[in-house]
Amino acid sequence: MTRETALNALLGLGLLAVALTAHAAGWTFTVTLATKVAILALAGAGLNIALGFGGLVSFGHAAFFGIGGYAAGILASHAMFYEPLVTWPVEIEGTRAMPVIWLVAMAASGLAALAIGALSLRTRGVFFIMITLAFAQMIFYFAISWPAYGGEDGLSLGVRNTFAGLNTLDPLSFFAICYTLLMIVLGLTALLRCSAFGLALDGARQNAERLKSLGIDPTRVLLTAFCLSGMVTGLSGALYADLNRFVSPAMLSWQTSGEIMVFVILGGVGRLFGPLAGAALYIVLEHNLGGVSEHWQFLLGLLLLLVVLFARGGLIGLVAGERRHG
Amino acid sequence: MAEPVLQIRGLCKHFGALRASDNVDLDLMPGEIHALIGPNGAGKSTLIKQIAGEIAPDAGTIRLAGRDVTASGAVARARLGLARSFQVSSVAGEFTVLQNVMLAVAGRLRRTYRFLRPALADTKLTAPAREAIARVGLADREGMRAADLSHGERRTLEIAIALALKPKAFLLDEPMAGMGPEGARSLTHLLDGLRHEAPILLVEHDMDAVFALADRISVLVHGRIIASGTVAEIQADAVVRAAYLGEEDA
Ligand SMILES: Nc1ncnc2c1ncn2[C@@H]1O[C@H](COP(=O)(O)OP(=O)(O)O)[C@@H](O)[C@H]1O
Ligand SMILES: [Mg+2]
Numbered sequence: 001m002t003r004e005t006a007l008n009a010l011l012g013l014g015l016l017a018v019a020l021t022a023h024a025a026g027w028t029f030t031v032t033l034a035t036k037v038a039i040l041a042l043a044g045a046g047l048n049i050a051l052g053f054g055g056l057v058s059f060g061h062a063a064f065f066g067i068g069g070y071a072a073g074i075l076a077s078h079a080m081f082y083e084p085l086v087t088w089p090v091e092i093e094g095t096r097a098m099p100v101i102w103l104v105a106m107a108a109s110g111l112a113a114l115a116i117g118a119l120s121l122r123t124r125g126v127f128f129i130m131i132t133l134a135f136a137q138m139i140f141y142f143a144i145s146w147p148a149y150g151g152e153d154g155l156s157l158g159v160r161n162t163f164a165g166l167n168t169l170d171p172l173s174f175f176a177i178c179y180t181l182l183m184i185v186l187g188l189t190a191l192l193r194c195s196a197f198g199l200a201l202d203g204a205r206q207n208a209e210r211l212k213s214l215g216i217d218p219t220r221v222l223l224t225a226f227c228l229s230g231m232v233t234g235l236s237g238a239l240y241a242d243l244n245r246f247v248s249p250a251m252l253s254w255q256t257s258g259e260i261m262v263f264v265i266l267g268g269v270g271r272l273f274g275p276l277a278g279a280a281l282y283i284v285l286e287h288n289l290g291g292v293s294e295h296w297q298f299l300l301g302l303l304l305l306l307v308v309l310f311a312r313g314g315l316i317g318l319v320a321g322e323r324r325h326g
Numbered sequence: 327m328a329e330p331v332l333q334i335r336g337l338c339k340h341f342g343a344l345r346a347s348d349n350v351d352l353d354l355m356p357g358e359i360h361a362l363i364g365p366n367g368a369g370k371s372t373l374i375k376q377i378a379g380e381i382a383p384d385a386g387t388i389r390l391a392g393r394d395v396t397a398s399g400a401v402a403r404a405r406l407g408l409a410r411s412f413q414v415s416s417v418a419g420e421f422t423v424l425q426n427v428m429l430a431v432a433g434r435l436r437r438t439y440r441f442l443r444p445a446l447a448d449t450k451l452t453a454p455a456r457e458a459i460a461r462v463g464l465a466d467r468e469g470m471r472a473a474d475l476s477h478g479e480r481r482t483l484e485i486a487i488a489l490a491l492k493p494k495a496f497l498l499d500e501p502m503a504g505m506g507p508e509g510a511r512s513l514t515h516l517l518d519g520l521r522h523e524a525p526i527l528l529v530e531h532d533m534d535a536v537f538a539l540a541d542r543i544s545v546l547v548h549g550r551i552i553a554s555g556t557v558a559e560i561q562a563d564a565v566v567r568a569a570y571l572g573e574e575d576a
Contacts, residue, residue: 194444196432196451199421203429206418213378213412214433214491215404221438 004320008273012186015280016179023172031171032243033287037280038178039239044263044275045185046232051261052270053193054225055205057125060116060132061260063139064230066252067112068105068237070143073155073247075101080158098163098177101238109234110227112139117226121219133254140252154248161242168242178239182276185232190272192228201225233260262300266307268314271323277315329392330355331495331525332377337386339372339549346372347383348549352527354495359517359526361536364546365569370529371413373546374499377527378410379403391494404433407494411484411501413529419473423464423483426472427455430490458490462516478509485516496526502535514538537561545569 015034022030043065050056078085078094086092095101120131149155160168168174192198203211204218211218241247250256259282267278282300289296311318332354339347346369354360362370375381377388379400387396395403417426428451432438435450445451459465462482467475472483481501488496501517502510514535520526521541530536536543537557544554545566553559553566560566 188442191442191444194446195442196428196437196440196445196448198441199425199429199445200432200438203418203421206420207416209380209400210412210416210418211429211433212380212400213404213410214430214487215401216429216433216438217401224439 002320004271004273004316004323007316007320011273011276011280012183015276019172019175019179028171031175033283035171035175035178035243037276037283038175038182039236039243040260040263040279040283041276042178042182042185042236042239043233043260044267044279045182045189046229046234046236047260048229048264048270048272048275049189049192049232050222050226050229051264052274053198053201053205054222054229056121056222056226056229057129057261058120058132058226058229059129059254059257059261060120060134060136061230061233062252062254062256063116063132063136064109064113064233065237065240065256065260066139066143066247066249067109068234068239069241069247069251070149070155070237071105071108071234072101072161072238072241073157074149075104076157076161076241077149077155096161098161098168098238098242101161102181102235105234105238106231109237110231112234113227113230114223117223117230121223121226133257136252136257137254140249140254143249143252150248152249154246154250157241157245157247160245174243178243181235181239185235186272186276193272197221197224262304264314265304266314268316269312271314271316271320274314274316281315328356330389331391332527333387333389334377335387335389337373337376337388338384339369339376339381340384345369345549347376347386350386350546350549350551352544352551352554354525354527355541356525357521358541359521359528359539361528361530361540361543362546363530363533363536363543368546369549370546371499372549374410374497374527374529377403377497378408404491407491407524408497409488409491409493409495409524410497411488411499413499413503415477415480415484417472417480417483417487419471421472422469423459423472423475423486424452424455424468426483427458427486427490428452430458430487431455434491455490458486461489462486463512478505481505481509482513485513489520493524495524496520496528498526499529500531501528502530502532505532510535 015037019031019034047061050058075094076096079096084091084093116135120128144152162168163177166173200216200221204221208218263275263278263282266281267274285300289299307314330353334350334352337347337350364370376383379398387394390406428445431451431454459468462485464482464486467479502513510532517539540557543557543560544551547569553563
């Protein structure tokens with residue numbers, strides 16, 4: 001077992017231990033915080049596929065987070081008011097079943113990533129950053145000005161959506177759902193990274209010209225990764241909506257894109273458990289310093305600066321050293 | 327007469343006022359090593375890039391195995407069987423030697439879109455990759471990061487990658503550059519055997535290697551092919567001596 005694997009196990013089990021301990025002690029709020037960490041880590045795990053493995057600096061992942069959130073909100077609100085979503089040509093009802101909502105959230109955010117990625121991947125570097133930001137802003141303003149689903153005020157989900165056999169309103173049960181999904185996604189991501197596709201994706205990041213000379217289209221590889229990335233972040237958005245039982249355009253804002261990127265950078269770009277480390281640190285800081293000072297973001301900025309200047313591998317890199325290939 | 331594997335007709339490419347390719351005609355026949363020589367800045371790399379599909383010519387046609395590929399991109403041409411090595415080593419530095427060559431095998435076998443199976447456990451990828459690595463003599467470097475290889479080893483890795491593509495034609499842009507006499511000799515030996523698998527268009531400054539290997543030599547000066555012939559013919563050609571070989575001796 002490498003040092004990084006050990007650290008990953010520690011992080012994964014640590015989050016679980018926090019939730020279980022808090023539950024046993026009756027600290028419901030801490031269980032909710034742990035749930036938030038799992039969900040935000042999932043959002044970061046999505047971005048990590050594009051940013052960490054593919055080198056695609058997307059400043060628009062709030063779009064997928066928000067689309068996932070709205071998918072959950074819209075489906076739930078239709079189910080709540082017994083209003084069909086569509087009546088023609090076939091009648092489609094809303095739903096409160098989480099697994100259906102997740103699939104819809106991933107399909108919707110995946111399609112959005114396909115469209116945004118196909119256009120954005122005509123450029124790289126700074127222009128890619130700006131185009132992804134621009135698309136996310138367009139969706140943000142669309143959500144604000146669309147009265148059917150709350151516009152600026154957002155949309156309430158009422159009670160939490162359902163998962164067969166579990167009481168999702170019980171904080172620990174909901175944590176278990178989010179935690180399990182996070183671990184499944186991280187496990188699949190680990191496989192992805194070692195697969196032939198992972199090889200091509202890493203190759204596209206390192207040397208796109210070389211990839212072309214091997215008969216592999218780097219743009220297609222990157223677009224595929226961007227879609228997977230958007231789907232994972234979309235899934236986390238659906239869970240986030242359920243956590244708060246509320247969605248609002250804030251989920252789609254550029255600040256949200258920035259936060260997701262902060263999780264990845266703090267934890268370590270391209271490190272499997274980096275987003276978990278980053279999201280955990282972020283929530284700990286926000287929770288402990290946010291009360292002390294309004295200006296905790298200043299400290300966060302300072303920390304980011306230090307990471308970018310002195311510890312490119314983020315928290316994971318700091319503890320486990322440089323990443324090894326293959 | 328057999329059909330050329332690669333047939334280039336009337337190729338022109340300008341960079342502003344500079345003629346990098348000036349009405350170039352060139353054939354690569356089955357089983358041959360066709361050397362392309364010429365002074366620095368003659369347009370050799372530019373020609374290779376146009377054949378590989380990385381830059382578009384202003385005029386002219388490029389046919390690969392009888393098929394007009396002038397409008398095809400670099401990916402399509404690689405898939406049709408063109409393997410090129412780069413003048414400046416262009417491997418994925420963070421990858422190991424094995425991973426670099428496996429990527430080529432994945433490209434050739436169209437096994438890129440497999441998401442969950444560990445590539446290193448896929449013998450369809452590893453076995454051909456190891457075979458190519460062994461052929462160029464890098465077997466003991468298999469697990470080393472490409473960035474940590476010596477310059478000569480990295481040049482050799484380029485050849486292993488091209489081999490792993492099992493192409494219809496090789497385009498090698500100065501494979502010996504900076505290799506040292508020992509490396510150049512063993513690479514010469516390797517290329518000598520390679521021509522029977524697929525013909526080689528060889529851009530090279532090392533005249534010992536060119537004279538030892540080439541079935542045919544074309545001389546490019548200012549984007550124009552000023553002479554084309556056997557080694558003996560080119561060595562005897564007064565114009566070539568003045569334009570190019572003379573410079574080498576001086
Ligand atoms: N992309 C480019 N834009 C402008 N000029 C170029 C470009 N690529 C090459 N050249 C010029 O074209 C000429 C031929 O270059 P090149 O094909 O690299 O020569 P060689 O490989 O024979 O040394 C050189 O004068 C070079 O400066
Ligand atoms: Mg050159």
